[in-house]
Amino acid sequence: MNIANLQLEGLYLALASINDLLVQKGVVSREELDTALRKAEQTALGDYRTEELSSAQRDAVAFAPRLLAIANQSETGVPDFSELARLVGETKDKYPDQV
Structure with a gap:
């Protein structure tokens, strides 16, 4: 496996953990975070x-x-990376890639 892919896996898990901490500390709600992530996805697409x-x-x-x-x-x-990746694959059709 490519080392860069492993580094990205670690980065994604770190970001997910930071997001979870922000929610736990009351800085943002899960709904606000979800909205921000959906906006990021739509901006990218x-x-x-x-x-x-x-x-x-x-x-x-x-x-x-x-x-x-x-x-x-x-x-x-935060679930492990393989579980998260599996869920992304299962739900990708739920979130159309069209803006």
């Missing part, structure tokens, strides 16, 4: 370059905000 991308490439662009949004739904801590 609305970028002019995405018109040139395949469906798989658009899914790749949206992967991080989708993973963080799914992690945000857990109230029992």
Whole structure:
């Protein structure tokens, strides 16, 4: 496996843990965080370059905000990366990649 991919996995988990901490401390609500992550996803997918991308490439662009949004739904801590990635794959059709 590519080392960069492993580094990204760690980064995603770190961000998910920070997001969870912000919710636990009352800085933001889960709903506010979900809205921010959905906006990030739509911004990424609305970028002019995405018109040139395949469906798989658009899914790749949206992967991080989708993973963080799914992690945000857990109230029992951040699931492991493989579980989060599986859930992203299962739910990607729930969130259309069109703006």
